[in-house]
Amino acid sequence: MVIDFHAHVYPDKIASRAVDNIEEFYGLTMQGKGTVQELLESGRAGGVDRFIVFSAAAVPGQTGRINEYISSVCREHPECTGFGTLHPDVPDPGEEIERIVSLGLKGLKLHPDMQKFNIDDHRMMKIYSLLEGKLPVIFHTGDYRYSYSHPARLRAVLEKYPKLTAVAAHFGGWSVFDVALEHLLDPFCYFDISSSLPFLGKKRAVELIRIYGSRRFLFGSDYPMWDPGQCLREFLELDLTDSEKENILYKNALEILKEGEPL
Numbered sequence: 163m164v165i166d167f168h169a170h171v172y173p174d175k176i177a178s179r180a181v182d183n184i185e186e187f188y189g190l191t192m193q194g195k196g197t198v199q200e201l202l203e204s205g206r207a208g209g210v211d212r213f214i215v216f217s218a219a220a221v222p223g224q225t226g227r228i229n230e231y232i233s234s235v236c237r238e239h240p241e242c243t244g245f246g247t248l249h250p251d252v253p254d255p256g257e258e259i260e261r262i263v264s265l266g267l268k269g270l271k272l273h274p275d276m277q278k279f280n281i282d283d284h285r286m287m288k289i290y291s292l293l294e295g296k297l298p299v300i301f302h303t304g305d306y307r308y309s310y311s312h313p314a315r316l317r318a319v320l321e322k323y324p325k326l327t328a329v330a331a332h333f334g335g336w337s338v339f340d341v342a343l344e345h346l347l348d349p350f351c352y353f354d355i356s357s358s359l360p361f362l363g364k365k366r367a368v369e370l371i372r373i374y375g376s377r378r379f380l381f382g383s384d385y386p387m388w389d390p391g392q393c394l395r396e397f398l399e400l401d402l403t404d405s406e407k408e409n410i411l412y413k414n415a416l417e418i419l420k421e422g423e424p425l
């Protein structure tokens with residue numbers, strides 16, 4: 163089984179605008195269109211069985227609509243598991259978390275750089291205390307241009323909320339992979355491998371996976387930035403053992419989703 167733990171999807175009508183915005187934000191050309199149909203078709207053709215899908219609210223008013231949209235995608239497509247979005251300025255985060263749970267969403271995805279808040283912002287601390295022991299959170303982490311998602315900020319959160327199940331995307335710090343290693347080796351969190359291999363190179367990627375341990379890593383594509391099948395081929399070329407690959411491709415993901423061993 164292969165689970166892509168990091169995929170962004172948008173309603174068809176706004177997908178091209180969303181993709182343009184992300185291209186502009188990162189100065190990178192995206193490989194995909196950002197639609198559910200393309201994700202599922204190209205992912206399946208490339209050997210991916212399941213997808214964790216989400217989208218970030220740039221402003222608090224978008225939160226409810228996005229969560230409903232992600233939930234509807236998952237109702238239509240059983241191979242998708244949805245994570246919700248939240249914003250530090252939603253009027254009642256506790257109520258929104260209840261709604262996220264009742265919509266059948268299995269976690270939260272936060273993008274501090276795009277949503278413009280510090281991971282360790284005091285408004286977020288209340289939210290983490292509500293999420294601890296309840297829902298896992300994927301954090302976009304790391305950007306050499308900003309400090310919002312700095313790995314040190316995530317460390318501060320993990321030290322304060324040790325029972326929070328956190329996934330630090332992009333090896334814990336996109337474009338600042340070694341800074342992540344300074345801060346995230348010790349407090350426990352998971353990592354995903356998305357949007358990292360082209361920058362790290364295969365040798366360093368394997369070194370980092372072994373330093374942190376394969377039990378902490380998840381496979382992810384960061385679709386529509388990259389094509390999931392292409393990411394899977396690149397991942398499978400890494401010089402890792404079969405059991406390390408199994409951990410990363412699905413076992414750790416099932417543990418986070420509390421689904422236990424696959425059939």
Ligand SMILES: [Zn+2]
Pocket residue numbers: 168170302331384
């Ligand atoms: Zn992302």
